[in-house]
Amino acid sequence: MLATRNAGKIAELSRILADVGGGVEIVGLESFPDAPDVPETGLTFADNALLKARAIADCTGLPAVADDSGLAADALHGMPGVLSARWAGKHGDDVANLELLLGQLADVSERGAAFVCVAALVLPGGSGEWSATGVLAGTLTRAKRGSNGFGYDPIFVPEGLPVTTAELAPAEKDAISHRGRAFRAIAPLIAARA
């Protein structure tokens, strides 16, 4: 059970679990039309991932996996963080969020940042909770480059690469992404417990 309606995430976690072995089948939230939309009220990625996974495990009676992720800028003490998708004040306006961040950091020379993802696994009935963190470290550009990906991809250059994550092909990004790293880190637990 993966707490998402995002087909890309379901496919990615299914591929990663197939590599780990264990024969677990991942089903997405779209199979449970009554599943609650869980507000992301936590102050950390782990808080939010666990909130979502707990709510879905409670509702479905199945082991639930959820993730929360975002961009942590060093000059902003780790923010936008859990507010990455609503940084400009409204949920999901990628362009406004990115333009706001560029404006805030216009005079700031500290460009260090990281994409961070926490994946959480919650078993139903309070019988177990785990979380795992994946990090992709890098720096922030001063202007957008590339048109792949979403969110802050056009201004994020991963450590050791000459391009932004929006200039990588989807498969190249998947191979190094914070989400992939978090999913791979929690996959053995899913295979063993779910």
Add this chain to the structure above:
Amino acid sequence: MLATRNAGKIAELSRILADVGGGVEIVGLESFPDAPDVPETGLTFADNALLKARAIADCTGLPAVADDSGLAADALHGMPGVLSARWAGKHGDDVANLELLLGQLADVSERGAAFVCVAALVLPGGSGEWSATGVLAGTLTRAKRGSNGFGYDPIFVPEGLPVTTAELAPAEKDAISHRGRAFRAIAPLIAARA
């Protein structure tokens, strides 16, 4: 020498210094039309206050006092912080900054915050640097209240008070303000060294 063109700040520091004694005369930046406009590129209030005081001490050959201040929200790990005046991406748009912060924290129950000011004293010729911090702790409201003050005053309720700092009379705010606290903390150093 106070690194500001703000007459209110000059009068406030002069009053505080008169209380401490020492007979130091405070002159503002408007007496030095060639003084540089120092970009606030630091990552901390102390960085910026020292940057400004150093630049003015270098330029005028006088002991220089400068301050930097802002709002530190617990849920944002201390941000807007040094970016308080340009949080919405453009310098000095108080309404946009405040509305953005309210939007970012709309789903967030952690409302703790503090107004923080760091005052710095720099002697010319590299003969000494000091800084002092003043803090006013409180909480953030979910809607604006009051029309005094500026910046985030309409959404900041000081600890122990039933009103926002925008609902306080100017003299009441001065008596508890982060800037007053920082100026009082550095005043004995100014009286002794300047």
